[in-house]
Amino acid sequence: MTPSSSQPGTLTIAEALASLLRDGMPVRFTAYDGSSVGPADSELGLELLNRRGLAYILTAPGDLGMARAYIAGDLALHGVHPGDPYALLTGLQGRLQFRTPTAAEALTLTRSLDLLNLRPPAPPPQERLPRWRRVVEGLRHSMVRDAGAISHHYDVSNRFYELVLGPSMAYTCAVYPTPDASLEEAQHEKHDLIARKLDLQPGQRLLDVGCGWGGMVRHAAREYGVKALGVTLSKQQAEWARAAIEREGLGDLAEVRHGDYREATETGFDAVSSIGLTEHIGVANYPAYFTHLRDRLRPGGRLLNHCITRSHNRHHPVGAFLDRYVFPDGELTGSGRIIAAAQDVGLEVMHAENLRPHYAMTLTAWCRNLVEHWDECVAEVGEGTARVWGLYLAGSRVGFERNETELHHVLAVRTEAGDSGGFPLRPTW
Structure with a gap:
């Protein structure tokens, strides 16, 4: 399946994300710029709704970024109920790892996604600090x-x-x-x-x-x-x-x-x-x-x-x-x-x-x-x-x-x- 077209020398959001994934996109993925990638006949899918969701995904590559975008309401799941996304997770399991792009690829991605102006959004309110920043709460496994x-x-x-x-x-x-x-x-x-x-x-x-x-x-x-x-x-x-x-x-x-x-x-x-x-x-x-x-x-x-x-x-x-x-x-x-x-x-x-x-x-x-x-x-x-x-x-x-x-x-x-x-x-x- 060919992603939606983009300007010469640039990539659509779908093309960019698919190029970063080590194993490609296993389900249908669509983005707010109108681009798409992945099996057209897939009953399961992801829909990126806005730029904040893109920022979540790109500033915390892998499962954490996807989870942040979904929890915040910036990434929609298709073909599953939000209370039981098991079918989608089995298809995505181990398939959301980003690879390191070459220098030329990085330049294209930076230009295509305007990465220089992409800032990490605040995590959803349900998220705790990473464990290395919890020192303010006391030593790990102290009673407090x-x-x-x-x-x-x-x-x-x-x-x-x-x-x-x-x-x-x-x-x-x-x-x-x-x-x-x-x-x-x-x-x-x-x-x-x-x-x-x-x-x-x-x-x-x-x-x-x-x-x-x-x-x-x-x-x-x-x-x-x-x-x-x-x-x-x-x-x-x-x-x-x-x-x-x-x-x-x-x-x-x-x-x-x-x-x-x-x-x-x-x-x-x-x-x-x-x-x-x-x-x-x-x-x-x-x-x-x-x-x-x-x-x-x-x-x-x-x-x-x-x-x-x-x-x-x-x-x-x-x-x-x-x-x-x-x-x-x-x-x-x-x-x-x-x-x-x-x-x-x-x-x-x-x-x-x-x-x-x-x-x-x-x-x-x-x-x-x-x-x-x-x-x-x-x-x-x-x-x-x-x-x-x-x-x-x-x-x-x-x-x-x-x-x-x-x-x-x-x-x-x-x-x-x-x-x-x-x-x-x-x-x-």
């Missing part, structure tokens, strides 16, 4: 800075989360007992699987760090008669969880505190669950993190660590889009590094399980909810934030399907010298 990062993502709107997550208010990977199970059934199974792995028994004590809206705390209290304490850095989560505990009549067994997990200093717990917290604490802090959790356990007590992982064990901060819009200061690594960190502080790792396909299914369900409740979500948080969530959830689904990210359960026990750890010869869950 972590509180700000958690608030950025979780203190959005409890009503918004109700619409996207559904009645369970569980914002972590579900476990699907069957392919046709509902999201609610799968979230119930996730909590119950963790309870079974921890071998919870009536009268025991559970500490759930990073407890979110209290799903695990309430499940343990309601289904197992366990006295459960949850801790979350999100004030809105804590308020919602406390109301749910009161509504369900679980106040004699369940408690949720607003605070840092490091401020939970009680000891002697029979079990500790960490469901979706490890991604936020920083790889360098794993030794202190696992030491703190180990010290909360009685001898023979169990720890279940549930977190997103990479398919390798290298240190891997999340990408620019996730870091600035979704999980500030988030870091991921492989299950091997997590297991090693737990072992190095004296915990005995008994079992590990990869639930990667389940997270892709969970994300699909969340996107379905976002699409179904799109108008109400936009009314609640604004269209820009709703667009961030559509990109984030659908893009994460692609990552799990392609094994770029995984989800691991690591089950460990505080084993004393000469002790069996209280485990049977074979798993019972």
